[in-house]
Amino acid sequence: MHQLPIFLNLTGRTVVLVGEGEAADAKARLIERARGRIVPAWEHGATIAFVALDDEAEARTAAADLRARGLLVNVVDRPDLCDFTTPAIVDRAPVTIAIGTGGASAGLAKAVRQRIEVLLPARLGALASALYAARAAMKARWPAAADRRRAIDAALVRGGALDPFDEGSPDRVDDWLAADAATRPPRLETIALVSFDPDDLTLRAARLLGEADHIFHPAAIPAAILDRARADAVRHRADAPPADPQPGLSLWLEMSGLGKDG
Incomplete structure (x- = not known):
C-alpha cells in the first residue's frame, strides 16, 4: 500500500481551489458534493488545497506556497507534486467506495469504479442507515462488542438476514434484531x-481471512498474507493449530507443501 486511504469530513470546512477550466470545475464539483466551502487562495482555517494550473512552474509555485502554510495539496495531473490523490468514487451514501491508483492511472480507477457500480444495489446506503439507527438496539441485544460484531457479520454474509446485495435487507433490520438467533459455537478452519x-489465495481463503477473529500461523507466514486478514483480528504465532478454538472464528494457516522460501 503506497497511500493511506481516509475519508475526510469536509462539511463546512474551507478548501482552497487554485485554477480555472475543466479540471478546476471537476474538483469544485467534488468539493461541493462533500459540502466543503471553496476559496481561491489561502485562508485561515483551510487544511487542504487543490491546484489546477496548466503551467508546470506556476503549479509548482502555488503548491509550494500552500504547503508552506501547512496545507495538504493535490496538484491535478501531477502525482509527483501531490500530498494526496482523489479516488474514483462509488456513491451509495452513506456508503462510499473509493478506488485509487496513487495517481498512476485515473483511467484504470474509473474502469474499476464502473465495474463495481453495476454490482452494488441502489439501497445499499439505506441498509447502512438502518444499521446506524439500530446501534442502541444492537448494543442492548449484544452488550459485548465481540458478540455484536459476530452477529452483524453473520447477518451480512451472502444469503444472510441482511445480505447487502439483497434490495430488501434495509426493511428486515428490525425483524433480525427481534429474531431468536442461536449463538454460533467457536470454530476452527484451516487454510492450506x-x-x-x-494473489494465490482462493475466494474461500480470502473470505475466511476477512471474517476471522483469531489467526494462528507459523512464524514463516509472510506479512503479505496476514495483511489480508481483518486489522483487528488477533494474530498468534504457533507451531500447530490450537486444541481449543477461541470464541468466534479461528483460522490455522497451514504451510503444507511449502518450502521455507514459499
Whole structure:
C-alpha cells in the first residue's frame, strides 16, 4: 500500500481551489458534493488545497506556497507534486467506495469504479442507515462488542438476514434484531496455502481471512498474507493449530507443501 486511504469530513470546512477550466470545475464539483466551502487562495482555517494550473512552474509555485502554510495539496495531473490523490468514487451514501491508483492511472480507477457500480444495489446506503439507527438496539441485544460484531457479520454474509446485495435487507433490520438467533459455537478452519503470494489465495481463503477473529500461523507466514486478514483480528504465532478454538472464528494457516522460501 503506497497511500493511506481516509475519508475526510469536509462539511463546512474551507478548501482552497487554485485554477480555472475543466479540471478546476471537476474538483469544485467534488468539493461541493462533500459540502466543503471553496476559496481561491489561502485562508485561515483551510487544511487542504487543490491546484489546477496548466503551467508546470506556476503549479509548482502555488503548491509550494500552500504547503508552506501547512496545507495538504493535490496538484491535478501531477502525482509527483501531490500530498494526496482523489479516488474514483462509488456513491451509495452513506456508503462510499473509493478506488485509487496513487495517481498512476485515473483511467484504470474509473474502469474499476464502473465495474463495481453495476454490482452494488441502489439501497445499499439505506441498509447502512438502518444499521446506524439500530446501534442502541444492537448494543442492548449484544452488550459485548465481540458478540455484536459476530452477529452483524453473520447477518451480512451472502444469503444472510441482511445480505447487502439483497434490495430488501434495509426493511428486515428490525425483524433480525427481534429474531431468536442461536449463538454460533467457536470454530476452527484451516487454510492450506499453496504459495506465499496473496494473489494465490482462493475466494474461500480470502473470505475466511476477512471474517476471522483469531489467526494462528507459523512464524514463516509472510506479512503479505496476514495483511489480508481483518486489522483487528488477533494474530498468534504457533507451531500447530490450537486444541481449543477461541470464541468466534479461528483460522490455522497451514504451510503444507511449502518450502521455507514459499
